[in-house]
Amino acid sequence: MSINDATTAVNAELAGRDDIIVCDGVDKWYGDFQALKGVTATIKEREVVVVLGPSGSGKSTWIRCINRLEQHQGGRIIVDGVELTNDTRNIEKIRSEVGMVFQSFNLFPHLTVIDNITLAPIWVRKRPRGEAEQTARELLERVGIPEQADKFPGQLSGGQQQRVAIARALAMEPRIMLFDEPTSALDPEMIKEVLDVMKELANSGMTMMVVTHEMGFAREVADRIIFMESGEIVEVGTPEHFFTNPTEDRTKLFLSQIL
Amino acid sequence: MSDLLKSDVDLEAIIAQADEDEITLRPDEPSLPPGEWMRKNLFSTPFNSVLTIVFALGALWAYRAILNFIFSENTQWDAVRVNLRLMFTQAYPDENYTRVWVSLAIVAVLAGLSLGLSKVGRGLSLKKIATWCFGWGGLIVLGVLLREPSVKTDASGESVFADANGVELVRDDLGSLAYANGDPAPSQGLELIRESFGSAMGNRTGWWIIGLLLLAVGAAIWFGLGDFRRRNTFVPAIPFGLAGVGLLVSTTWWYGWGNYTFSEEGFTYEPGELVASSTRNPWTVVFLVLVGAYIVGRAIQRTERAGTVRAITNLSWLLAPFVTFWAVLRGPVLDWGYVASVDIPLYLLFAVGGGLILWMLTNPHIGEAGRIIAVVILAIAAFTWISAFFGWFGMLQKIRLSILFLGLAALLAPNFKGDAKQRMKLIYGWLGFITIFHVMVTLINTPSSIEVPTEDFAGGFMVSIYVSIFTMIFSFPLGVMLALARTSRLPLFRVMSTVYIESFRGVPLITMLFFFTVFVNLFLPEGMELSLFAAVVVAFVLFSAAYLAENVRGGLQAIRRGQYEASDALGLTTVQRTAFIVLPQGLRVSIPPLVGQVIATFKETSLLAIVGVFDFLRMARDVIPAQTEFLGVRKPGLLFICVVYFVGAYAMSKYSQRLEKQLGVGER
Numbered sequence: 001m002s003i004n005d006a007t008t009a010v011n012a013e014l015a016g017r018d019d020i021i022v023c024d025g026v027d028k029w030y031g032d033f034q035a036l037k038g039v040t041a042t043i044k045e046r047e048v049v050v051v052l053g054p055s056g057s058g059k060s061t062w063i064r065c066i067n068r069l070e071q072h073q074g075g076r077i078i079v080d081g082v083e084l085t086n087d088t089r090n091i092e093k094i095r096s097e098v099g100m101v102f103q104s105f106n107l108f109p110h111l112t113v114i115d116n117i118t119l120a121p122i123w124v125r126k127r128p129r130g131e132a133e134q135t136a137r138e139l140l141e142r143v144g145i146p147e148q149a150d151k152f153p154g155q156l157s158g159g160q161q162q163r164v165a166i167a168r169a170l171a172m173e174p175r176i177m178l179f180d181e182p183t184s185a186l187d188p189e190m191i192k193e194v195l196d197v198m199k200e201l202a203n204s205g206m207t208m209m210v211v212t213h214e215m216g217f218a219r220e221v222a223d224r225i226i227f228m229e230s231g232e233i234v235e236v237g238t239p240e241h242f243f244t245n246p247t248e249d250r251t252k253l254f255l256s257q258i259l
Numbered sequence: 260m261s262d263l264l265k266s267d268v269d270l271e272a273i274i275a276q277a278d279e280d281e282i283t284l285r286p287d288e289p290s291l292p293p294g295e296w297m298r299k300n301l302f303s304t305p306f307n308s309v310l311t312i313v314f315a316l317g318a319l320w321a322y323r324a325i326l327n328f329i330f331s332e333n334t335q336w337d338a339v340r341v342n343l344r345l346m347f348t349q350a351y352p353d354e355n356y357t358r359v360w361v362s363l364a365i366v367a368v369l370a371g372l373s374l375g376l377s378k379v380g381r382g383l384s385l386k387k388i389a390t391w392c393f394g395w396g397g398l399i400v401l402g403v404l405l406r407e408p409s410v411k412t413d414a415s416g417e418s419v420f421a422d423a424n425g426v427e428l429v430r431d432d433l434g435s436l437a438y439a440n441g442d443p444a445p446s447q448g449l450e451l452i453r454e455s456f457g458s459a460m461g462n463r464t465g466w467w468i469i470g471l472l473l474l475a476v477g478a479a480i481w482f483g484l485g486d487f488r489r490r491n492t493f494v495p496a497i498p499f500g501l502a503g504v505g506l507l508v509s510t511t512w513w514y515g516w517g518n519y520t521f522s523e524e525g526f527t528y529e530p531g532e533l534v535a536s537s538t539r540n541p542w543t544v545v546f547l548v549l550v551g552a553y554i555v556g557r558a559i560q561r562t563e564r565a566g567t568v569r570a571i572t573n574l575s576w577l578l579a580p581f582v583t584f585w586a587v588l589r590g591p592v593l594d595w596g597y598v599a600s601v602d603i604p605l606y607l608l609f610a611v612g613g614g615l616i617l618w619m620l621t622n623p624h625i626g627e628a629g630r631i632i633a634v635v636i637l638a639i640a641a642f643t644w645i646s647a648f649f650g651w652f653g654m655l656q657k658i659r660l661s662i663l664f665l666g667l668a669a670l671l672a673p674n675f676k677g678d679a680k681q682r683m684k685l686i687y688g689w690l691g692f693i694t695i696f697h698v699m700v701t702l703i704n705t706p707s708s709i710e711v712p713t714e715d716f717a718g719g720f721m722v723s724i725y726v727s728i729f730t731m732i733f734s735f736p737l738g739v740m741l742a743l744a745r746t747s748r749l750p751l752f753r754v755m756s757t758v759y760i761e762s763f764r765g766v767p768l769i770t771m772l773f774f775f776t777v778f779v780n781l782f783l784p785e786g787m788e789l790s791l792f793a794a795v796v797v798a799f800v801l802f803s804a805a806y807l808a809e810n811v812r813g814g815l816q817a818i819r820r821g822q823y824e825a826s827d828a829l830g831l832t833t834v835q836r837t838a839f840i841v842l843p844q845g846l847r848v849s850i851p852p853l854v855g856q857v858i859a860t861f862k863e864t865s866l867l868a869i870v871g872v873f874d875f876l877r878m879a880r881d882v883i884p885a886q887t888e889f890l891g892v893r894k895p896g897l898l899f900i901c902v903v904y905f906v907g908a909y910a911m912s913k914y915s916q917r918l919e920k921q922l923g924v925g926e927r
Contacts, residue, residue: 069824096830106825110843119839120829126677172829 017044020080020176020207021066027074028061028231035061037231038075045175048208050218050239053228054254059211062228063178066209067098080175096124099169103181105161107153107168113140114149117168125172132171139167143197159190163197170201177201179210215258219243227251319405326406328894332418338889339899343517343534346878346896349718350711355590358709360541362583367549369576374497375556376569378921382493389480396473403466408459411452423448501550508546511539580728581699589716590708598701601655606697609661613693614686616665620672621682633669640666657700661693668692674834715792718873720903722792723864726874730799730860737800738807739846743837745808746815756808763805768863771798772870795867803860810856814849815841847922854915858908865904875900 021043028036035058043049051059064070066077068084068091077084079094108116117136121127127135140146143163145156153161162182169177179198183191195217202208202221212218218225218239225242227235227250235248246252302308328334339346348359411419413430420428420436428436428444436444454462510516517534559568585591616636620629640663646652647659668689675685709716717725744756763771775798780788789797818841826836846853868877879896883889 067828069827092830092832095828098828100825100828102821102825102828104821106819106821108822108825108840108844110847120831123674123835123839124830124832126681128678128680168829 017046019043019078020045020047021209022078023062023066023075024077025075026062026065026072026077028058028065028070028072035231036065036072039228039231039233040075041226041233041236043207043209046205046207047223048202048206048221049210049224049226050222051209051211051226051228052213052215052218052242052254053234057228058231059228060180061231063180063209063211066176066178067095067100069100096120096172097174098176098178099172099174100178101162101165101169101180101182103184105153105158105165105185107161107165109153112150112152113145113156113164116153116164117171120168121171136167136171139170140164142170142200143167144193157190158186159193162186162190162194166194166197166201176207176209179208179212181211181213183212183214213258215243227254229254319401322402323405323407326402328898330406330409332410334895335889335892336895338883338886338892339895340515340517341888342878342883342886342896345719345882346875346900347720349721349873349878350713351588351716351718351721352710355709358587358590360545362587363541363545364548365579365583365587367545368552369572369579371549371552371554372556372559372568372572373576374501375553375558376560376565376572377497379495379497382495383499385480385492385494388494389477392473392477392480396470396475396477399466399470399473403460403463403470406459408454408456409462411454419452420444420449421452423450425450427452497553501553504549505546508542511535511542577732578695580725580732584717584725585699585702588709588721589702591702591705592708593701593705602697602701605655605658605661606693609665609697610690610693613661613665613668613689617668617672617685617689618682620669621675621677621685623676625676629669629672633666633672636662636669637666657697660700661696664692664696665689671834674832713873715790715872717792719878720875722872723861723867723875726792726796726799726864726867727857727861729796730803731857733796733800734803734807734860737804739811739842741804741808742811742815742845745812760805760808763802764809766802768798768802769866769869771802772866774798776870791870791872795870795872799860799863803856806856806859807853810849810852811845813852814845814847817848818844850915850919850922854911854918858911861907861911862904865900875903 019042021041023039023041026036026039027034039058039062051063053059061070065072065084066079072084080097082090082094084090084094107113108119111119114133114136117139118127118129118132121132121135122129125132137146137149140149143166145160145163148156148160148164153164156164166177166182182198183194186194191214195214198208198210198217199221210217210222220239222239225237225239226233227242227246227248229250235242235246235251237246242251243255246255301311351359413419415430417430417434422428422445426438428449429439431437431441436449438444453459460467512535515533515535516538556568559565616632619625620632622629640659643652643654643659643662668685672685675681707716711718715722741756741760744752745760747753747756772795775789775794776791779794779797783789822840822844823836826840831839864874865876867874868880873882879900880893883896884891884893
């Protein structure tokens with residue numbers, strides 16, 4: 001089976017699922033600098049998409065547009081059937097459906113781990129506290145740090161903090177998870193523990209969009225890889241296609257620099 | 260032998276305890292011998308040596324000057340001792356004095372509970388106590404040596420004088436000064452004769468004993484207890500502090516604190532009963548209440564209800580100033596007919612009606628209508644305020660305020676949408692708030708039963724402390740709101756808050772005080788007026804809020820952007836983000852400047868003396884020097900209020916350091 005056949009097969013398989021994120025010609029400027037130039041892509045339900053690209057290529061900007069941490073100025077973004085506009089109710093609805101994990105964790109330093117996780121479920125989802133804590137402990141179990149529940153973030157290692165951040169996002173029971181360079185701020189020995197959690201999450205059928213520099217993870221877990229440069233999508237394909245037989249010169253150059 | 264054995268056992272127990280507590284014991288660094296230490300820290304270079312000597316001489320000179328004033332025969336400490344009651348509570352009538360004690364007892368109950376419920380720290384190390392003993396003992400001994408000798412007195416206790424040549428004079432039968440041979444003394448050039456240094460030292464036995472005793476206790480702890488683990492043994496701080504307070508209270512039983520009586524026409528001193536003998540019973544009761552509350556608090560702390568009781572205690576602290584000031588000290592006279600016909604129906608209207616509206620607004624399915632209703636209520640509130648200034652619809656001030664509060668609660672309502680339990684939280688909050696508000700307003704709107712010669716029943720330290728406390732309570736939320744408005748994304752809020760902050764920071768406080776006490780009543784619509792007390796509190800609140808806002812803003816700016824992004828990504832609303840993420844972190848960072856502002860306010864209350872309030876300072880500056888017995892005697896009183904202000908400010912500063920340390924948990 002040729003690589004093109006494989007891509008076709010994946011596309012055929014994905015075609016049966018619903019679109020969950022649709023970006024159509026998304027433009028974004030910072031002052032005079034255009035960070036996104038007509039980004040168009042569709043992400044299906046339960047798909048794991050890894051976004052690669054050199055730094056400054058607009059990958060982080062793009063996924064931050066998807067839950068409106070950044071505001072796009074042109075084109076459309078439709079998440080789970082709701083278009084992102086200035087209407088605050090739409091934004092609130094989408095934000096509670098989309099979980100996000102940041103490069104610098106962004107845990108709340110004045111709250112314990114368990115309070116970090118339960119805050120949003122209690123106040124946004126209106127869960128009773130007991131139920132929320134129960135869920136939080138199960139999630140901590142799932143990310144492998146049940147014993148840290150009553151500590152403060154500052155008392156945890158970077159890898160543990162990032163796993164708490166993942167648990168915090170999952171506690172909202174999101175349909176989509178966005179990862180913005182989740183391992184870039186970690187010491188090498190802690191990267192694996194975070195990636196393991198992400199792999200487990202991918203295998204459980206979560207829709208994920210991951211901006212990362214971890215090529216091994218991309219190759220192993222991604223359904224599709226999107227390669228960006230200078231605010232544009234350059235190439236889209238399966239990991240097999242992308243790593244062994246890229247079609248675009250810019251992709252080849254990028255791969256030659258990092259591999 | 261058995262003694263030796265016993266002490267060994269003790270030591271082991273202590274060590275075992277220390278291990279159990281996981282107190283990491285840092286091995287004592289071998290301290291330098293004193294000579295070495297001084298050479299290293301004080302005389303390391305010629306320049307440093309000069310600095311050390313100059314500053315040491317300066318400090319000694321200042322210390323000597325203060326001691327000479329305190330112990331001088333010419334300093335009339337009686338002016339303070341006699342007027343203690345006047346300085347603290349002004350002319351608060353004797354027959355109502357129980358109200359003062361009840362207020363103090365309320366504070367004592369809360370203080371005891373809070374201390375009992377607080378988390379127990381490691382306490383005071385014996386090492387620290389030894390250092391204190393050394394410090395105070397050394398200071399006392401130094402003072403005994405430094406202070407100039409007292410004036411010599413003759414057998415009848417009169418001071419002894421000498422003429423310009425140093426020849427000693429005696430008193431003749433009529434009590435006038437003369438030479439020993441009977442020649443009359445010159446009328447000019449007389450000088451007091453002081454004791455010799457030797458006899459001065461001999462006459463200060465009491466101070467020698469206290470100083471040397473302290474040094475001995477310090478040395479006993481430091482050297483006598485050998486093992487360093489003992490020096491790192493901890494004494495519980497709170498019982499230690501309570502014992503200190505107890506010692507102070509016990510002085511009323513053996514020291515003659517003061518003498519007071521108030522005459523009808525003003526503040527003149529007449530010999531009467533000792534303050535000590537009339538206050539020893541109430542002080543003792545208040546102290547016992549404090550200790551009792553502490554013990555109760557300790558007992559509760561071990562149970563599961565500790566959190567609830569702590570929350571109730573904290574809320575009571577917030578209410579205590581209002582309750583003690585308006586309900587206890589002021590002695591309100593209620594008109595029950597009016598209460599039954601106006602106050603209670605109004606209260607029921609707002610409690611029940613407001614509760615129903617809020618119940619409706621927290622309905623999960625209310626949607627857009629909820630926001631509209633909230634805006635309508637706020638609009639009505641705004642209209643009632645505007646119409647007040649044009650005199651259109653006369654209504655009680657508390658109706659206007661109640662509508663405003665209801666509007667604010669309606670704005671909060673969307674955060675409490677959900678099941679019945681969630682919705683009831685807002686309803687309970689509303690009922691509690693509106694009950695307290697209406698009870699307080701009803702009490703405040705009554706005449707006072709306390710008859711005093713001045714405009715307001717509060718005076719002296721009482722008025723200073725209440726102005727400080729009310730300023731803190733009201734300026735804090737106002738300052739936080741201003742800070743949030745100034746960092747808000749909405750330009751209107753930003754501009755309004757900036758204008759407010761900059762204009763109030765640009766005006767001297769004393770000008771504001773004059774403005775509010777003199778002019779504001781002229782601008783207010785008919786039917787509204789500010790009493791002197793209310794006027795100064797408003798001025799202080801508005802002034803202090805501007806500074807607090809800047810401090811809080813500093814804290815808000817220290818919050819990293821990621822915190823905002825994380826809370827946005829989780830779908831928290833702006834109100835939730837502010838309440839749970841932004842303010843807790845921002846306020847923690849701004850604790851030191853906030854406490855600085857509180858201390859500044861506390862000290863600035865002394866400006867009240869200038870705008871005609873009989874405050875603490877005015878007692879010392881104007882009232883006492885006007886008494887016939889103490890005409891023109893200002894210095895002792897002023898020094899005394901300095902000490903009282905210092906103790907208050909220092910205590911607050913220490914408390915803030917502790918608070919910072921406590922809240923530092925989990926940071927970084």
